[in-house]
Amino acid sequence: MKISTRGRYALIIMINLALANTTVSLKDIAYNEHLPIKYLEKIMALLVKSNLVKSIRGKDGGYTLVKFPNDYSIGEILRASEGEIKSRACDTDNCEKQDTCPTIKFFDGLYREINEYIDNKKLSDLIKEVK
Amino acid sequence: MKISTRGRYALIIMINLALANTTVSLKDIAYNEHLPIKYLEKIMALLVKSNLVKSIRGKDGGYTLVKFPNDYSIGEILRASEGEIKSRACDTDNCEKQDTCPTIKFFDGLYREINEYIDNKKLSDLIKEVK
Protein backbone atom coordinates (compact mmCIF):
# COMPACT_ATOMS: atom_id res chain seq x y z
CA MET A 1 0.00 0.00 0.00
CA LYS A 2 2.99 2.21 -0.40
CA ILE A 3 4.07 4.06 -3.51
CA SER A 4 7.61 2.99 -4.30
CA THR A 5 10.42 5.31 -5.24
CA ARG A 6 10.00 4.17 -8.82
CA GLY A 7 6.81 6.13 -9.24
CA ARG A 8 8.24 9.08 -7.41
CA TYR A 9 11.38 9.14 -9.52
CA ALA A 10 9.23 8.97 -12.63
CA LEU A 11 7.42 12.10 -11.48
CA ILE A 12 10.73 13.80 -10.75
CA ILE A 13 11.94 12.97 -14.25
CA MET A 14 8.77 14.35 -15.79
CA ILE A 15 9.00 17.53 -13.73
CA ASN A 16 12.56 18.04 -14.94
CA LEU A 17 11.51 17.60 -18.54
CA ALA A 18 8.56 19.92 -18.08
CA LEU A 19 10.68 22.68 -16.61
CA ALA A 20 13.26 22.53 -19.39
CA ASN A 21 12.29 23.73 -22.82
CA THR A 22 15.12 21.91 -24.49
CA THR A 23 16.15 18.29 -24.73
CA VAL A 24 17.50 17.05 -21.42
CA SER A 25 19.95 14.24 -20.88
CA LEU A 26 19.52 11.72 -18.11
CA LYS A 27 22.93 12.67 -16.84
CA ASP A 28 21.69 16.18 -16.12
CA ILE A 29 18.59 14.95 -14.33
CA ALA A 30 20.59 12.48 -12.26
CA TYR A 31 23.05 15.21 -11.36
CA ASN A 32 20.38 17.76 -10.48
CA GLU A 33 18.37 15.37 -8.37
CA HIS A 34 21.25 13.34 -6.90
CA LEU A 35 19.69 10.13 -8.12
CA PRO A 36 21.46 7.07 -9.56
CA ILE A 37 21.58 7.46 -13.33
CA LYS A 38 21.46 3.76 -14.06
CA TYR A 39 18.28 3.36 -12.10
CA LEU A 40 16.71 6.38 -13.75
CA GLU A 41 17.63 4.83 -17.06
CA LYS A 42 15.43 1.86 -16.33
CA ILE A 43 12.56 4.06 -15.27
CA MET A 44 12.99 6.25 -18.32
CA ALA A 45 12.76 3.16 -20.52
CA LEU A 46 9.26 2.60 -19.10
CA LEU A 47 8.26 6.17 -19.84
CA VAL A 48 9.55 5.89 -23.39
CA LYS A 49 7.80 2.58 -23.93
CA SER A 50 4.52 4.15 -22.84
CA ASN A 51 5.13 7.04 -25.25
CA LEU A 52 5.12 9.63 -22.50
CA VAL A 53 8.49 10.97 -23.57
CA LYS A 54 10.46 11.02 -26.78
CA SER A 55 14.11 10.02 -26.83
CA ILE A 56 16.76 11.46 -29.08
CA ARG A 57 19.81 9.26 -29.52
CA GLY A 58 23.36 10.17 -30.34
CA LYS A 59 25.48 13.03 -29.20
CA ASP A 60 23.59 15.93 -27.60
CA GLY A 61 20.63 13.59 -27.42
CA GLY A 62 18.26 13.26 -24.50
CA TYR A 63 14.58 13.28 -23.81
CA THR A 64 11.65 15.62 -24.29
CA LEU A 65 7.99 15.60 -23.48
CA VAL A 66 5.61 14.81 -26.32
CA LYS A 67 2.73 16.82 -24.86
CA PHE A 68 2.20 19.92 -22.79
CA PRO A 69 2.52 19.41 -19.03
CA ASN A 70 -1.17 19.97 -18.47
CA ASP A 71 -1.94 17.12 -20.85
CA TYR A 72 -0.21 14.59 -18.60
CA SER A 73 -2.17 13.20 -15.71
CA ILE A 74 -0.17 11.99 -12.73
CA GLY A 75 -2.09 8.78 -13.14
CA GLU A 76 -0.65 7.94 -16.52
CA ILE A 77 2.86 8.63 -15.27
CA LEU A 78 2.44 6.40 -12.22
CA ARG A 79 0.81 3.63 -14.19
CA ALA A 80 3.60 3.74 -16.75
CA SER A 81 6.24 3.40 -14.06
CA GLU A 82 4.54 1.30 -11.40
CA GLY A 83 2.04 -0.69 -13.38
CA GLU A 84 -1.69 -0.73 -12.81
CA ILE A 85 -2.73 0.84 -9.53
CA LYS A 86 -5.03 -1.80 -8.18
CA SER A 87 -5.45 -4.36 -5.44
CA ARG A 88 -3.45 -7.55 -5.66
CA ALA A 89 -5.63 -10.17 -7.30
CA CYS A 90 -6.70 -13.03 -5.08
CA ASP A 91 -6.62 -16.59 -6.25
CA THR A 92 -9.97 -16.63 -7.97
CA ASP A 93 -9.73 -20.29 -8.90
CA ASN A 94 -9.54 -21.19 -5.25
CA CYS A 95 -12.31 -18.90 -4.06
CA GLU A 96 -15.90 -19.74 -4.80
CA LYS A 97 -17.27 -16.44 -3.54
CA GLN A 98 -15.42 -14.20 -5.96
CA ASP A 99 -18.46 -12.22 -6.98
CA THR A 100 -19.85 -11.50 -3.56
CA CYS A 101 -16.64 -11.09 -1.57
CA PRO A 102 -17.07 -7.86 0.41
CA THR A 103 -13.34 -7.21 0.69
CA ILE A 104 -12.89 -7.30 -3.06
CA LYS A 105 -15.77 -4.90 -3.49
CA PHE A 106 -14.30 -2.61 -0.90
CA PHE A 107 -10.88 -2.53 -2.53
CA ASP A 108 -12.39 -1.99 -5.95
CA GLY A 109 -14.07 1.10 -4.57
CA LEU A 110 -10.89 2.32 -2.91
CA TYR A 111 -8.80 1.95 -6.04
CA ARG A 112 -11.45 3.65 -8.10
CA GLU A 113 -11.07 6.63 -5.77
CA ILE A 114 -7.29 6.55 -5.98
CA ASN A 115 -7.21 6.41 -9.75
CA GLU A 116 -9.70 9.22 -9.97
CA TYR A 117 -7.53 11.34 -7.73
CA ILE A 118 -4.30 10.72 -9.63
CA ASP A 119 -5.99 11.16 -12.99
CA ASN A 120 -7.40 14.54 -12.09
CA LYS A 121 -4.03 15.86 -11.01
CA LYS A 122 -1.85 17.01 -13.88
CA LEU A 123 1.88 17.28 -14.29
CA SER A 124 1.40 21.03 -14.62
CA ASP A 125 -0.08 21.09 -11.12
CA LEU A 126 3.19 19.79 -9.72
CA ILE A 127 5.46 22.24 -11.48
CA LYS A 128 3.44 25.27 -10.44
CA GLU A 129 4.89 25.05 -6.96
CA VAL A 130 8.44 24.65 -8.22
CA LYS A 131 8.49 27.68 -10.45
CA MET B 1 0.79 0.67 -4.38
CA LYS B 2 -1.04 -2.56 -3.92
CA ILE B 3 -2.85 -3.75 -0.81
CA SER B 4 -1.34 -7.05 0.20
CA THR B 5 -3.27 -10.12 1.22
CA ARG B 6 -2.37 -9.39 4.83
CA GLY B 7 -4.77 -6.47 5.01
CA ARG B 8 -7.41 -8.38 3.10
CA TYR B 9 -7.15 -11.40 5.37
CA ALA B 10 -7.40 -9.10 8.38
CA LEU B 11 -10.68 -7.78 7.03
CA ILE B 12 -11.90 -11.31 6.41
CA ILE B 13 -11.07 -12.26 9.98
CA MET B 14 -12.93 -9.23 11.29
CA ILE B 15 -15.94 -9.98 9.13
CA ASN B 16 -16.04 -13.52 10.48
CA LEU B 17 -15.92 -12.27 14.04
CA ALA B 18 -18.58 -9.68 13.35
CA LEU B 19 -20.98 -12.19 11.87
CA ALA B 20 -20.59 -14.62 14.76
CA ASN B 21 -22.07 -13.68 18.10
CA THR B 22 -19.98 -16.19 19.95
CA THR B 23 -16.27 -16.72 20.41
CA VAL B 24 -14.71 -18.01 17.19
CA SER B 25 -11.57 -20.08 16.92
CA LEU B 26 -9.00 -19.42 14.25
CA LYS B 27 -9.42 -22.98 13.09
CA ASP B 28 -13.02 -22.26 12.16
CA ILE B 29 -12.14 -19.11 10.28
CA ALA B 30 -9.32 -20.82 8.41
CA TYR B 31 -11.65 -23.65 7.51
CA ASN B 32 -14.50 -21.41 6.40
CA GLU B 33 -12.31 -19.18 4.29
CA HIS B 34 -9.86 -21.82 3.03
CA LEU B 35 -6.94 -19.82 4.33
CA PRO B 36 -3.74 -21.09 5.98
CA ILE B 37 -4.28 -21.10 9.73
CA LYS B 38 -0.66 -20.46 10.59
CA TYR B 39 -0.60 -17.32 8.52
CA LEU B 40 -3.88 -16.10 9.98
CA GLU B 41 -2.37 -16.70 13.39
CA LYS B 42 0.30 -14.13 12.68
CA ILE B 43 -2.21 -11.61 11.39
CA MET B 44 -4.47 -12.21 14.37
CA ALA B 45 -1.54 -11.46 16.67
CA LEU B 46 -1.38 -7.99 15.10
CA LEU B 47 -5.09 -7.44 15.65
CA VAL B 48 -4.82 -8.54 19.28
CA LYS B 49 -1.80 -6.34 19.87
CA SER B 50 -3.73 -3.34 18.54
CA ASN B 51 -6.62 -4.23 20.85
CA LEU B 52 -9.06 -4.69 18.01
CA VAL B 53 -10.00 -8.18 19.18
CA LYS B 54 -9.95 -10.00 22.49
CA SER B 55 -8.49 -13.48 22.76
CA ILE B 56 -9.68 -16.23 25.08
CA ARG B 57 -7.10 -18.91 25.71
CA GLY B 58 -7.52 -22.54 26.62
CA LYS B 59 -10.07 -25.06 25.49
CA ASP B 60 -13.10 -23.59 23.76
CA GLY B 61 -11.12 -20.39 23.46
CA GLY B 62 -10.99 -18.13 20.46
CA TYR B 63 -11.49 -14.50 19.60
CA THR B 64 -14.22 -11.90 19.86
CA LEU B 65 -14.64 -8.30 18.89
CA VAL B 66 -14.30 -5.73 21.64
CA LYS B 67 -16.61 -3.20 19.95
CA PHE B 68 -19.65 -3.17 17.73
CA PRO B 69 -18.92 -3.59 14.02
CA ASN B 70 -19.94 -0.03 13.25
CA ASP B 71 -17.34 1.21 15.71
CA TYR B 72 -14.50 -0.24 13.67
CA SER B 73 -13.23 1.75 10.74
CA ILE B 74 -11.64 -0.19 7.91
CA GLY B 75 -8.72 2.17 8.36
CA GLU B 76 -7.87 1.00 11.84
CA ILE B 77 -8.03 -2.63 10.74
CA LEU B 78 -5.75 -2.05 7.76
CA ARG B 79 -3.30 0.04 9.76
CA ALA B 80 -3.15 -2.65 12.45
CA SER B 81 -2.35 -5.32 9.89
CA GLU B 82 -0.37 -3.47 7.23
CA GLY B 83 1.16 -0.63 9.17
CA GLU B 84 0.74 3.02 8.42
CA ILE B 85 -0.80 3.69 5.02
CA LYS B 86 1.60 6.25 3.66
CA SER B 87 4.19 6.87 0.98
CA ARG B 88 7.59 5.32 1.39
CA ALA B 89 9.81 7.89 3.05
CA CYS B 90 12.59 9.29 0.94
CA ASP B 91 16.06 9.72 2.27
CA THR B 92 15.59 13.11 3.85
CA ASP B 93 19.21 13.41 4.91
CA ASN B 94 20.27 13.17 1.32
CA CYS B 95 17.72 15.59 -0.06
CA GLU B 96 18.04 19.29 0.57
CA LYS B 97 14.66 20.18 -0.89
CA GLN B 98 12.57 18.12 1.53
CA ASP B 99 10.16 20.91 2.34
CA THR B 100 9.41 22.07 -1.15
CA CYS B 101 9.51 18.75 -3.04
CA PRO B 102 6.35 18.68 -5.17
CA THR B 103 6.22 14.89 -5.32
CA ILE B 104 6.19 14.60 -1.54
CA LYS B 105 3.43 17.17 -1.34
CA PHE B 106 1.46 15.29 -3.94
CA PHE B 107 1.77 11.96 -2.17
CA ASP B 108 0.89 13.52 1.15
CA GLY B 109 -2.35 14.70 -0.42
CA LEU B 110 -3.04 11.33 -1.99
CA TYR B 111 -2.55 9.43 1.23
CA ARG B 112 -4.66 11.90 3.10
CA GLU B 113 -7.46 11.04 0.68
CA ILE B 114 -6.89 7.32 1.07
CA ASN B 115 -6.90 7.42 4.84
CA GLU B 116 -10.03 9.51 4.84
CA TYR B 117 -11.75 6.97 2.62
CA ILE B 118 -10.79 3.95 4.69
CA ASP B 119 -11.60 5.69 7.95
CA ASN B 120 -15.09 6.61 6.84
CA LYS B 121 -15.93 3.05 5.87
CA LYS B 122 -16.89 0.85 8.78
CA LEU B 123 -16.68 -2.87 9.37
CA SER B 124 -20.47 -2.88 9.51
CA ASP B 125 -20.57 -1.58 5.94
CA LEU B 126 -18.79 -4.69 4.75
CA ILE B 127 -21.00 -7.19 6.51
CA LYS B 128 -24.22 -5.65 5.24
CA GLU B 129 -23.65 -7.19 1.86
CA VAL B 130 -22.84 -10.58 3.30
CA LYS B 131 -25.95 -10.93 5.45
Place this chain on the structure above:
DNA sequence: ATATAATACTACCTTTTTGGTAGGAATTGC
Protein backbone atom coordinates in the same frame (compact mmCIF):
# COMPACT_ATOMS: atom_id res chain seq x y z
C1' DA C 1 35.80 10.30 -40.96
C1' DT C 2 36.04 10.04 -36.36
C1' DA C 3 35.85 10.96 -31.59
C1' DT C 4 32.37 11.79 -28.49
C1' DA C 5 28.32 11.78 -25.97
C1' DA C 6 24.24 10.28 -25.64
C1' DT C 7 20.45 6.38 -25.49
C1' DA C 8 19.28 1.12 -25.65
C1' DC C 9 19.83 -3.32 -24.20
C1' DT C 10 21.05 -7.32 -21.35
C1' DA C 11 22.34 -9.36 -17.41
C1' DC C 12 23.25 -9.54 -12.81
C1' DC C 13 22.89 -8.51 -7.83
C1' DT C 14 21.50 -7.24 -2.85
C1' DT C 15 18.06 -6.05 0.42
C1' DT C 16 13.39 -5.88 1.90
C1' DT C 17 8.77 -7.44 1.86
C1' DT C 18 5.40 -10.93 1.34
C1' DG C 19 3.41 -15.01 2.35
C1' DG C 20 3.97 -18.49 4.44
C1' DT C 21 5.54 -23.16 7.64
C1' DA C 22 7.10 -25.80 11.88
C1' DG C 23 7.26 -26.91 16.49
C1' DG C 24 6.42 -26.44 20.87
C1' DA C 25 5.02 -23.84 25.28
C1' DA C 26 1.30 -21.92 28.02
C1' DT C 27 -3.51 -21.80 29.27
C1' DT C 28 -8.01 -23.42 30.40
C1' DG C 29 -12.54 -26.20 30.24
C1' DC C 30 -14.12 -30.56 31.01
Place this chain on the structure above:
DNA sequence: GCAATTCCTACCAAAAAGGTAGTATTATAT
Protein backbone atom coordinates in the same frame (compact mmCIF):
# COMPACT_ATOMS: atom_id res chain seq x y z
C1' DG D 1 -5.13 -35.37 33.07
C1' DC D 2 -6.55 -34.71 28.41
C1' DA D 3 -7.94 -32.01 24.70
C1' DA D 4 -8.33 -27.86 22.39
C1' DT D 5 -7.13 -23.67 22.05
C1' DT D 6 -3.95 -19.34 21.89
C1' DC D 7 0.99 -17.64 22.17
C1' DC D 8 5.74 -17.47 20.95
C1' DT D 9 9.98 -18.14 18.38
C1' DA D 10 12.33 -19.37 14.60
C1' DC D 11 12.87 -20.38 10.03
C1' DC D 12 12.14 -20.26 4.95
C1' DA D 13 11.10 -19.47 -0.19
C1' DA D 14 9.47 -16.46 -3.72
C1' DA D 15 8.77 -11.99 -5.38
C1' DA D 16 9.51 -7.13 -5.59
C1' DA D 17 12.31 -3.10 -4.92
C1' DG D 18 16.22 -0.74 -5.81
C1' DG D 19 19.96 -0.78 -7.80
C1' DT D 20 24.88 -1.79 -10.68
C1' DA D 21 27.87 -3.11 -14.73
C1' DG D 22 29.08 -3.59 -19.26
C1' DT D 23 28.44 -3.17 -23.86
C1' DA D 24 26.09 -2.15 -28.22
C1' DT D 25 24.02 1.33 -30.97
C1' DT D 26 23.11 5.82 -32.75
C1' DA D 27 23.84 10.47 -34.20
C1' DT D 28 26.07 14.80 -34.04
C1' DA D 29 29.79 18.20 -33.76
C1' DT D 30 34.03 19.04 -35.29
